[in-house]
Amino acid sequence: MNKISDRPTLIVDAMGGDYAPDEIVKGAVEGKELTGSDLVLVGSKNKIIDVLSKYCINTEGINIINSSDDISMDDSPSDVIKRKKNSSIYIGTDLAARTKKSAFISAGNTGAVMACSLFNMKRIESIQRPAIAVVIPLGESKFVLIDAGANVEVKPVYFKQFAVMGDIYCRELMGISNPRIGLLNVGTEKKKGSEIIIEAHDLLENANINFIGNVEGRDIFDSKADVVVCDGFIGNILLKAFEGMAKFFFKEIKNVLTSNFLTKLSALFLKKDLKLMKKKFDYEEYGGALLLGVDGLSIISHGSSRAKAIKSALKFAGDAMRSDILKKIKEEINK
Amino acid sequence: MNKISDRPTLIVDAMGGDYAPDEIVKGAVEGKELTGSDLVLVGSKNKIIDVLSKYCINTEGINIINSSDDISMDDSPSDVIKRKKNSSIYIGTDLAARTKKSAFISAGNTGAVMACSLFNMKRIESIQRPAIAVVIPLGESKFVLIDAGANVEVKPVYFKQFAVMGDIYCRELMGISNPRIGLLNVGTEKKKGSEIIIEAHDLLENANINFIGNVEGRDIFDSKADVVVCDGFIGNILLKAFEGMAKFFFKEIKNVLTSNFLTKLSALFLKKDLKLMKKKFDYEEYGGALLLGVDGLSIISHGSSRAKAIKSALKFAGDAMRSDILKKIKEEINK
Numbered sequence: 001m002n003k004i005s006d007r008p009t010l011i012v013d014a015m016g017g018d019y020a021p022d023e024i025v026k027g028a029v030e031g032k033e034l035t036g037s038d039l040v041l042v043g044s045k046n047k048i049i050d051v052l053s054k055y056c057i058n059t060e061g062i063n064i065i066n067s068s069d070d071i072s073m074d075d076s077p078s079d080v081i082k083r084k085k086n087s088s089i090y091i092g093t094d095l096a097a098r099t100k101k102s103a104f105i106s107a108g109n110t111g112a113v114m115a116c117s118l119f120n121m122k123r124i125e126s127i128q129r130p131a132i133a134v135v136i137p138l139g140e141s142k143f144v145l146i147d148a149g150a151n152v153e154v155k156p157v158y159f160k161q162f163a164v165m166g167d168i169y170c171r172e173l174m175g176i177s178n179p180r181i182g183l184l185n186v187g188t189e190k191k192k193g194s195e196i197i198i199e200a201h202d203l204l205e206n207a208n209i210n211f212i213g214n215v216e217g218r219d220i221f222d223s224k225a226d227v228v229v230c231d232g233f234i235g236n237i238l239l240k241a242f243e244g245m246a247k248f249f250f251k252e253i254k255n256v257l258t259s260n261f262l263t264k265l266s267a268l269f270l271k272k273d274l275k276l277m278k279k280k281f282d283y284e285e286y287g288g289a290l291l292l293g294v295d296g297l298s299i300i301s302h303g304s305s306r307a308k309a310i311k312s313a314l315k316f317a318g319d320a321m322r323s324d325i326l327k328k329i330k331e332e333i334n335k
Numbered sequence: 336m337n338k339i340s341d342r343p344t345l346i347v348d349a350m351g352g353d354y355a356p357d358e359i360v361k362g363a364v365e366g367k368e369l370t371g372s373d374l375v376l377v378g379s380k381n382k383i384i385d386v387l388s389k390y391c392i393n394t395e396g397i398n399i400i401n402s403s404d405d406i407s408m409d410d411s412p413s414d415v416i417k418r419k420k421n422s423s424i425y426i427g428t429d430l431a432a433r434t435k436k437s438a439f440i441s442a443g444n445t446g447a448v449m450a451c452s453l454f455n456m457k458r459i460e461s462i463q464r465p466a467i468a469v470v471i472p473l474g475e476s477k478f479v480l481i482d483a484g485a486n487v488e489v490k491p492v493y494f495k496q497f498a499v500m501g502d503i504y505c506r507e508l509m510g511i512s513n514p515r516i517g518l519l520n521v522g523t524e525k526k527k528g529s530e531i532i533i534e535a536h537d538l539l540e541n542a543n544i545n546f547i548g549n550v551e552g553r554d555i556f557d558s559k560a561d562v563v564v565c566d567g568f569i570g571n572i573l574l575k576a577f578e579g580m581a582k583f584f585f586k587e588i589k590n591v592l593t594s595n596f597l598t599k600l601s602a603l604f605l606k607k608d609l610k611l612m613k614k615k616f617d618y619e620e621y622g623g624a625l626l627l628g629v630d631g632l633s634i635i636s637h638g639s640s641r642a643k644a645i646k647s648a649l650k651f652a653g654d655a656m657r658s659d660i661l662k663k664i665k666e667e668i669n670k
Binding site: 074138139149152153184185186189193194195197216217218219220221222232233234236237238239240241242243244245246247248249252253255256257259262263265266267269270273274277280 | 409473474484488519520528529530551552554555556557568569571573574577578579582583584587588590591597600601602605608609615
């Protein structure tokens with residue numbers, strides 16, 4: 001059994017993600033310094049030590065826990081729990097569950113992170129299904145999308161719980177005192193959508209939140225809602241569509257800026273502002289998605305996270321550890 | 336009973352949309368000239384005549400059919416069929432059903448257009464549910480999204496029919512000889528998604544189409560598929576999200592271009608290219624969504640269509656009338 005610390009501890013899956021372990025370890029170390037927490041790196045001890053020495057990293061306050069099972073993107077979540085107990089994700093979530101002030105961060109297999117978090121940290125009492133909350137940047141503004149991919153099959157009551165958790169997320173982690181909660185739907189009228197959605201609408205109307213009713217696909221870009229509630233199927237597709245579309249737009253702008261001599265000249269004048277604009281849409285600035293509803297902090301980073309994104313995820317994890325988000329969910333989920 | 340013509344006839348709802356009747360009538364007349372078809376304008380005769388004279392329009396080849404019931408965006412589709420048989424949408428779809436070579440075009444209440452089209456034109460035999468097909472512009476490329484909003488509740492077999500209809504749409508109206516059909520899902524693996532989606536995947540694998548498997552939210556911007564198949568709930572939300580996001584991006588770019596003297600100067604050099612880029616994302620260039628699966632051509636235009644969008648819709652309707660799309664659907668739906 002691994003040691004249990006009393007200090008705030010960031011537990012990082014050093015093996016997860018396209019750029020593991022180098023970028024993960026580098027980002028984790030930078031994030032540790034930013035938050036002043038202890039850092040535990042879980043992964044192949046040899047590989048982690050190689051990275052630490054390669055970049056001449058001071059190892060004070062950094063612990064390494066060895067893992068021996070590899071998880072690929074194709075491993076099924078249930079297989080990981082049954083057969084890969086020596087993987088970085090299993091060990092890391094287990095350690096987080098037994099460490100009082102801690103958060104687990106992984107850019108690895110999302111399904112495995114969710115399953116191991118649920119298995120090891122357990123579900124918060126009364127929560128029917130954990131959900132993924134993710135912040136979508138919208139220029140000066142932003143909103144929380146929940147569920148961004150945990151539940152492809154849903155019941156109406158899940159939406160109510162997603163809404164309550166999204167509300168607490170906004171208040172505790174974004175400093176919004178009275179978040180506007182919207183239900184993603186095909187029209188603004190109460191009776192729009194599938195039977196499940198219509199029933200969810202009724203439940204949200206009677207929940208102890210600032211429910212603003214249905215929001216449509218285009219409304220979410222008008223900053224109408226601080227929290228957009230949806231099922232994990234559409235949430236996952238939307239999240240990836242945002243990413244794809246943003247990438248696509250910036251590619252098109254680049255084409256415009258390189259089309260001839262004058263546009264190339266213009267590009268020089270616009271460089272700074274366009275870079276700022278791009279930053280406003282950059283998931284790497286936001287760090288990661290939070291799995292809400294488990295009795296612990298589990299943060300899922302983008303599979304293609306580099307050091308910068310991991311650093312942001314640790315900063316975010318530090319904020320989450322300092323917040324009362326878990327306590328509030330336990331208090332408010334049955335109100 | 337209204338007369339039945341032998342000539343190709345475009346039947347336009349002059350009362351539907353935010354800018355009716357002026358912009359609709361103007362666009363319809365321009366579209367008529369482009370396609371060389373006859374034009375029937377359905378709506379308040381007095382109002383239509385006012386518009387025609389206001390803009391000094393030559394009325395040759397233009398027929399007006401009076402309607403007396405108004406349809407608002409709040410009217411329920413079933414109410415329109417039961418109680419508003421003198422509305423432009425009911426009369427127009429009824430006339431289209433009885434006119435051999437015809438298409439109906441409306442920028443009005445989408446639910447009412449779908450319901451009246453289905454009621455008057457009837458469903459093509461073997462088609463379980465009509466679906467909305469819409470072309471999403473992607474810079475140089477584009478793809479067909481089906482279903483973009485007709486069915487919020489679905490069964491696996493619908494997806495197969497959507498795919499077959501989308502395939503025919505691509506071949507007949509976009510000149511793509513072997514369209515790549517993708518199923519919108521949360522992952523590329525066969526067993527991803529809800530039970531309905533997994534079953535739909537099996538059906539698509541065995542359909543007589545070029546099925547490329549699941550496509551994720553970000554794949555659709557990489558031009559991986561020519562047809563993206565999904566349920567009408569997510570299709571509607573995605574379609575509106577594309578629109579909202581495109582609008583949002585161009586607003587952000589405008590902010591960048593007007594932030595200081597040098598960026599304003601750059602804007603002058605970029606004006607032409609940016610305008611071209613914007614045009615590539617402009618739904619007004621594409622005209623409208625086609626309701627597939629009814630035994631007739633029914634085209635749903637955006638509620639905020641102006642003359643240009645209506646003109647594009649009529650051009651598209653002309654192409655659809657000249658194509659074999661209905662015949663092909665009837666032939667291939669049971670293959």
